[in-house]
Amino acid sequence: RSGRSAALRARMEERLLGARFRYLNQQLYTGSSRDAARLFRADPAAFHLYHRGFERQVRRWPERPVQRIVRYLRRRPASLVVADFGCGDCTLAASVRNQVHCFDLVPLSPRVTVCDMAKVPLAAESVDVAVFCLALMGTNLQEILGEANRVLKLGGTLMVAEVASRFEDTRAFLKAMTQLGFRTVSKDLSSSYFYLLEFAKTGPARPGPAPGLRLRPCLYKRR
Numbered sequence: 001r002s003g004r005s006a007a008l009r010a011r012m013e014e015r016l017l018g019a020r021f022r023y024l025n026q027q028l029y030t031g032s033s034r035d036a037a038r039l040f041r042a043d044p045a046a047f048h049l050y051h052r053g054f055e056r057q058v059r060r061w062p063e064r065p066v067q068r069i070v071r072y073l074r075r076r077p078a079s080l081v082v083a084d085f086g087c088g089d090c091t092l093a094a095s096v097r098n099q100v101h102c103f104d105l106v107p108l109s110p111r112v113t114v115c116d117m118a119k120v121p122l123a124a125e126s127v128d129v130a131v132f133c134l135a136l137m138g139t140n141l142q143e144i145l146g147e148a149n150r151v152l153k154l155g156g157t158l159m160v161a162e163v164a165s166r167f168e169d170t171r172a173f174l175k176a177m178t179q180l181g182f183r184t185v186s187k188d189l190s191s192s193y194f195y196l197l198e199f200a201k202t203g204p205a206r207p208g209p210a211p212g213l214r215l216r217p218c219l220y221k222r223r
Protein backbone atom coordinates (compact mmCIF):
# COMPACT_ATOMS: atom_id res chain seq x y z
CA ARG A 1 0.00 0.00 0.00
CA SER A 2 2.67 2.52 0.99
CA GLY A 3 4.58 1.42 -2.12
CA ARG A 4 1.62 2.35 -4.24
CA SER A 5 1.16 5.79 -2.71
CA ALA A 6 4.87 6.50 -3.09
CA ALA A 7 4.63 5.59 -6.76
CA LEU A 8 1.60 7.83 -7.12
CA ARG A 9 3.39 10.71 -5.43
CA ALA A 10 6.40 10.24 -7.71
CA ARG A 11 4.13 10.31 -10.73
CA MET A 12 2.42 13.49 -9.54
CA GLU A 13 5.80 15.12 -8.97
CA GLU A 14 6.88 14.19 -12.48
CA ARG A 15 3.71 15.71 -13.89
CA LEU A 16 4.25 18.90 -11.95
CA LEU A 17 7.87 19.14 -13.07
CA GLY A 18 6.80 18.53 -16.64
CA ALA A 19 4.21 21.28 -16.46
CA ARG A 20 6.64 23.78 -14.92
CA PHE A 21 9.26 22.88 -17.52
CA ARG A 22 6.84 23.48 -20.39
CA TYR A 23 5.77 26.80 -18.87
CA LEU A 24 9.37 28.00 -18.43
CA ASN A 25 10.28 26.77 -21.88
CA GLN A 26 7.42 28.74 -23.38
CA GLN A 27 8.53 31.88 -21.54
CA LEU A 28 12.06 31.49 -22.89
CA TYR A 29 10.88 31.16 -26.49
CA THR A 30 8.35 33.97 -26.39
CA GLY A 31 10.40 36.66 -24.63
CA SER A 32 13.65 38.44 -25.39
CA SER A 33 17.03 37.18 -24.16
CA ARG A 34 16.91 39.97 -21.57
CA ASP A 35 13.60 38.66 -20.21
CA ALA A 36 15.22 35.23 -19.89
CA ALA A 37 18.18 36.71 -18.02
CA ARG A 38 15.82 38.52 -15.64
CA LEU A 39 13.70 35.42 -15.10
CA PHE A 40 16.59 33.18 -14.12
CA ARG A 41 18.37 35.83 -12.07
CA ALA A 42 15.22 36.20 -10.00
CA ASP A 43 14.70 32.44 -9.69
CA PRO A 44 17.80 30.24 -10.13
CA ALA A 45 15.79 27.19 -9.01
CA ALA A 46 13.65 27.65 -12.14
CA PHE A 47 16.80 27.37 -14.22
CA HIS A 48 17.75 24.04 -12.68
CA LEU A 49 14.24 22.78 -13.20
CA TYR A 50 14.37 23.93 -16.81
CA HIS A 51 17.58 22.01 -17.33
CA ARG A 52 16.23 18.81 -15.88
CA GLY A 53 13.29 19.07 -18.29
CA PHE A 54 15.59 19.87 -21.21
CA GLU A 55 17.74 16.82 -20.44
CA ARG A 56 14.68 14.60 -20.35
CA GLN A 57 13.60 15.87 -23.76
CA VAL A 58 16.89 15.48 -25.62
CA ARG A 59 17.56 12.07 -24.10
CA ARG A 60 14.74 10.77 -26.31
CA TRP A 61 16.48 11.95 -29.46
CA PRO A 62 18.52 9.48 -31.49
CA GLU A 63 21.49 11.85 -31.41
CA ARG A 64 22.36 14.91 -29.36
CA PRO A 65 23.11 17.89 -31.59
CA VAL A 66 26.02 18.94 -29.41
CA GLN A 67 27.75 15.68 -30.35
CA ARG A 68 27.59 16.72 -34.00
CA ILE A 69 29.31 19.98 -33.14
CA VAL A 70 31.93 18.10 -31.12
CA ARG A 71 32.65 15.91 -34.15
CA TYR A 72 32.84 18.97 -36.38
CA LEU A 73 35.35 20.71 -34.09
CA ARG A 74 37.51 17.59 -33.79
CA ARG A 75 37.97 17.65 -37.56
CA ARG A 76 39.26 21.22 -37.39
CA PRO A 77 42.43 22.62 -35.75
CA ALA A 78 42.37 22.61 -31.95
CA SER A 79 43.91 26.09 -32.08
CA LEU A 80 40.55 27.61 -33.10
CA VAL A 81 38.97 29.70 -30.35
CA VAL A 82 35.30 28.88 -29.76
CA ALA A 83 32.41 30.76 -28.15
CA ASP A 84 29.48 28.60 -26.99
CA PHE A 85 26.34 30.74 -26.65
CA GLY A 86 23.90 29.06 -24.25
CA CYS A 87 26.39 26.36 -23.28
CA GLY A 88 24.18 24.56 -20.73
CA ASP A 89 26.32 22.02 -18.89
CA CYS A 90 29.43 22.75 -21.03
CA THR A 91 29.44 19.38 -22.79
CA LEU A 92 31.08 21.07 -25.78
CA ALA A 93 33.96 22.60 -23.80
CA ALA A 94 34.51 19.30 -21.96
CA SER A 95 34.70 17.33 -25.22
CA VAL A 96 37.20 19.26 -27.34
CA ARG A 97 40.77 20.52 -26.94
CA ASN A 98 39.94 24.03 -28.18
CA GLN A 99 39.71 27.03 -25.92
CA VAL A 100 35.94 27.45 -25.44
CA HIS A 101 34.28 30.52 -23.93
CA CYS A 102 31.09 29.26 -22.29
CA PHE A 103 28.14 31.61 -21.85
CA ASP A 104 24.88 30.95 -20.07
CA LEU A 105 22.45 32.59 -17.67
CA VAL A 106 23.27 30.46 -14.62
CA PRO A 107 26.45 28.44 -14.08
CA LEU A 108 25.78 24.71 -14.34
CA SER A 109 29.57 24.35 -14.42
CA PRO A 110 32.45 26.52 -13.10
CA ARG A 111 33.49 27.09 -16.74
CA VAL A 112 30.42 29.23 -17.42
CA THR A 113 30.60 32.99 -17.73
CA VAL A 114 27.18 34.24 -16.66
CA CYS A 115 25.73 36.75 -19.10
CA ASP A 116 22.96 37.40 -21.58
CA MET A 117 24.08 36.01 -24.93
CA ALA A 118 23.06 39.27 -26.60
CA LYS A 119 26.00 40.92 -24.83
CA VAL A 120 28.99 38.71 -24.16
CA PRO A 121 32.24 39.96 -22.59
CA LEU A 122 34.47 39.25 -25.61
CA ALA A 123 36.41 41.66 -27.79
CA ALA A 124 35.30 42.21 -31.38
CA GLU A 125 36.73 39.72 -33.90
CA SER A 126 38.27 37.55 -31.20
CA VAL A 127 36.86 34.09 -31.93
CA ASP A 128 37.07 31.60 -34.82
CA VAL A 129 33.89 29.61 -34.17
CA ALA A 130 30.60 30.72 -32.60
CA VAL A 131 28.13 28.01 -31.58
CA PHE A 132 24.40 28.11 -30.86
CA CYS A 133 23.32 24.59 -30.03
CA LEU A 134 19.57 24.57 -29.32
CA ALA A 135 20.17 28.00 -27.83
CA LEU A 136 18.50 30.51 -30.20
CA MET A 137 15.70 31.00 -27.73
CA GLY A 138 15.09 34.74 -27.40
CA THR A 139 12.82 36.65 -29.76
CA ASN A 140 15.63 39.20 -30.37
CA LEU A 141 17.35 36.85 -32.82
CA GLN A 142 18.82 39.67 -34.87
CA GLU A 143 20.52 41.19 -31.86
CA ILE A 144 21.83 37.81 -30.65
CA LEU A 145 23.22 36.82 -34.06
CA GLY A 146 24.59 40.36 -34.42
CA GLU A 147 26.57 39.74 -31.24
CA ALA A 148 27.96 36.51 -32.70
CA ASN A 149 28.93 38.48 -35.82
CA ARG A 150 30.70 41.10 -33.69
CA VAL A 151 32.90 38.61 -31.82
CA LEU A 152 33.70 36.47 -34.89
CA LYS A 153 36.76 37.07 -37.01
CA LEU A 154 36.18 37.68 -40.69
CA GLY A 155 35.78 34.29 -42.34
CA GLY A 156 35.02 32.73 -38.95
CA THR A 157 32.44 29.98 -38.55
CA LEU A 158 28.96 30.18 -37.09
CA MET A 159 27.39 26.82 -36.20
CA VAL A 160 23.68 26.65 -35.49
CA ALA A 161 21.84 23.51 -34.39
CA GLU A 162 18.13 24.08 -33.99
CA VAL A 163 14.96 22.06 -33.63
CA ALA A 164 13.74 21.30 -37.17
CA SER A 165 10.13 22.21 -36.53
CA ARG A 166 11.13 25.74 -35.53
CA PHE A 167 11.94 26.68 -39.13
CA GLU A 168 8.90 27.98 -40.94
CA ASP A 169 10.74 29.13 -44.06
CA THR A 170 14.32 27.90 -44.18
CA ARG A 171 15.15 29.73 -47.41
CA ALA A 172 13.92 33.04 -46.03
CA PHE A 173 15.91 32.36 -42.87
CA LEU A 174 19.13 31.72 -44.79
CA LYS A 175 18.53 34.81 -46.90
CA ALA A 176 18.12 36.92 -43.78
CA MET A 177 21.39 35.46 -42.51
CA THR A 178 23.23 36.92 -45.51
CA GLN A 179 22.01 40.34 -44.40
CA LEU A 180 23.44 39.63 -40.96
CA GLY A 181 26.82 39.00 -42.60
CA PHE A 182 26.72 35.19 -42.81
CA ARG A 183 27.12 33.05 -45.92
CA THR A 184 25.73 29.51 -45.79
CA VAL A 185 28.58 27.00 -46.02
CA SER A 186 26.60 23.81 -45.43
CA LYS A 187 23.21 22.77 -44.22
CA ASP A 188 22.18 19.37 -42.95
CA LEU A 189 18.40 19.18 -42.92
CA SER A 190 18.30 15.39 -42.90
CA SER A 191 17.34 14.83 -39.27
CA SER A 192 13.68 15.24 -38.39
CA TYR A 193 14.79 16.41 -34.94
CA PHE A 194 17.25 19.19 -35.65
CA TYR A 195 18.91 21.10 -38.46
CA LEU A 196 22.63 21.73 -38.47
CA LEU A 197 23.68 24.91 -40.28
CA GLU A 198 27.19 26.16 -40.90
CA PHE A 199 27.87 29.75 -41.89
CA ALA A 200 30.95 31.87 -42.56
CA LYS A 201 31.18 35.51 -41.55
CA THR A 202 31.43 37.64 -44.68
CA GLY A 203 31.49 41.02 -42.93
CA PRO A 204 29.63 43.06 -40.36
CA ALA A 205 25.86 42.72 -40.03
CA ARG A 206 23.97 45.19 -42.18
CA PRO A 207 21.48 47.23 -40.15
CA GLY A 208 17.78 47.28 -40.97
CA PRO A 209 15.01 44.74 -40.64
CA ALA A 210 15.62 41.10 -41.62
CA PRO A 211 12.06 39.85 -41.94
CA GLY A 212 12.93 36.24 -42.79
CA LEU A 213 14.79 35.86 -39.52
CA ARG A 214 12.06 34.06 -37.66
CA LEU A 215 11.88 30.80 -35.76
CA ARG A 216 8.79 29.29 -34.24
CA PRO A 217 8.90 28.78 -30.51
CA CYS A 218 9.76 25.22 -29.62
CA LEU A 219 6.87 24.06 -27.50
CA TYR A 220 7.04 20.57 -26.08
CA LYS A 221 3.97 18.42 -25.98
CA ARG A 222 2.66 17.02 -22.76
CA ARG A 223 3.54 13.33 -22.47
Ligand code: SAH
Nearest residue numbers: 033036066086087088104105116117133135
Ligand atom coordinates in the same frame (compact mmCIF):
# COMPACT_ATOMS: atom_id res chain seq x y z
N1 SAH B 1 23.98 24.13 -25.82
C1 SAH B 1 23.58 23.21 -24.76
C2 SAH B 1 22.34 23.70 -23.97
C3 SAH B 1 21.12 23.96 -24.79
S1 SAH B 1 19.71 24.46 -23.80
C4 SAH B 1 23.33 21.83 -25.34
O1 SAH B 1 23.22 21.69 -26.54
O2 SAH B 1 23.24 20.88 -24.56
C5 SAH B 1 19.71 26.20 -24.14
C6 SAH B 1 20.61 26.97 -23.22
O3 SAH B 1 20.58 28.35 -23.60
C7 SAH B 1 20.15 26.92 -21.76
O4 SAH B 1 21.21 26.50 -20.95
C8 SAH B 1 19.73 28.34 -21.48
O5 SAH B 1 19.94 28.71 -20.14
C9 SAH B 1 20.59 29.12 -22.43
N2 SAH B 1 20.09 30.47 -22.69
C10 SAH B 1 18.82 30.81 -23.01
N3 SAH B 1 18.71 32.14 -23.14
C11 SAH B 1 19.93 32.65 -22.88
C12 SAH B 1 20.46 33.98 -22.84
N4 SAH B 1 19.69 35.04 -23.06
N5 SAH B 1 21.77 34.14 -22.56
C13 SAH B 1 22.55 33.07 -22.29
N6 SAH B 1 22.12 31.80 -22.30
C14 SAH B 1 20.82 31.59 -22.59
